[in-house]
Amino acid sequence: xxxxxxxxxxxxxxxxxxxxxxxxxxxxxxxxxxxxxxxxxxxxxxxxxxxxxxxxxxxxxxxxxxxxxxxxxxxxxxxxxxxxxxxxxxxxxxxxxxxxxxxxxxxxxxxxxxxxxxxxxxxxxxxxxxxxxxxxxxxxxxxxxxxxxxxxxxxxxxxxxxxxxxxxxxxxxxxxxxxxxxxxxxxxxxxxxxxxxxxxxxxxxxxxxxxxxxxxxxxxxxxxxxxxxxxxxxxxxxxxxxxxxxxxxxxxxxxxxxxxxxxxxxxxxxxxxxxxxxxxxxxxxxxxxxxxxxxx
Numbered sequence: 001x002x003x004x005x006x007x008x009x010x011x012x013x014x015x016x017x018x019x020x021x022x023x024x025x026x027x028x029x030x031x032x033x034x035x036x037x038x039x040x041x042x043x044x045x046x047x048x049x050x051x052x053x054x055x056x057x058x059x060x061x062x063x064x065x066x067x068x069x070x071x072x073x074x075x076x077x078x079x080x081x082x083x084x085x086x087x088x089x090x091x092x093x094x095x096x097x098x099x100x101x102x103x104x105x106x107x108x109x110x111x112x113x114x115x116x117x118x119x120x121x122x123x124x125x126x127x128x129x130x131x132x133x134x135x136x137x138x139x140x141x142x143x144x145x146x147x148x149x150x151x152x153x154x155x156x157x158x159x160x161x162x163x164x165x166x167x168x169x170x171x172x173x174x175x176x177x178x179x180x181x182x183x184x185x186x187x188x189x190x191x192x193x194x195x196x197x198x199x200x201x202x203x204x205x206x207x208x209x210x211x212x213x214x215x216x217x218x219x220x221x222x223x224x225x226x227x228x229x230x231x232x233x234x235x236x237x238x239x240x241x242x243x244x245x246x247x248x249x250x251x252x253x254x255x256x257x258x259x260x261x262x263x264x265x266x267x268x269x270x271x272x273x274x275x276x277x278x279x280x281x282x283x284x285x286x287x288x289x290x291x292x293x294x295x296x
Contacts, residue, residue: 008189024141037129037223065103066099068094071099125232128241146161147208150205160198165200166184166185214246250273251277254270
């Protein structure tokens, strides 16, 4: 017997309004929490607050621009190349964490040279935990949007993503002779007359939730390393653990996640996994480098 969870959460904060939405609220919440985490770190270490404000600007711009361009070029270039102006329509969705990671590394390199006058690894060791908590909130936002779902499963922890399966809510409402998409989605869950339509929705892994939980665990580990050990004195060690944990788990979770590009079904590993491998290896290098310095 499958004890699946029927997921019928809509993305809107206010019914009938596309914006503001739950994804945006969670995205901003993650950035705010991350800001206060790193602010406390910098305060303890006597780092100037005005430089922290500049770091926030670098991080926010790099995250949004990098995530958008990553989605465009890594996952959906065949569509965007015919309409380049649509690249700027960020509000329509389409962000990739791999693109954000690359852009953040570039932005922090400039920040370390132009603003902080600190080694880049010093900055990276301190932004690792805030980035992880922001990633956790972003994945919860993906859950609110019923996007980036997993493959079908017989697990009792599987989700029936109603809105992902019946994406055309207006057509669904019309077929059910109801007045609005939200009314139609609600009727699927509560009205026995539509049990057949509900039964058609497959049970899938909630991979957004898996990743969010994973990021929360990694965040806890990084915070413990920073506050309870001397890891922050070993340049690159905290950031290396972050890279291994985040991209290693991302690689594993991708095995049960639906591919996001047409080519993903053609290869043994998908696009997300291909992009995760070099980032994971950078983490291994940094951890080994940090441990060798400790041994010396």
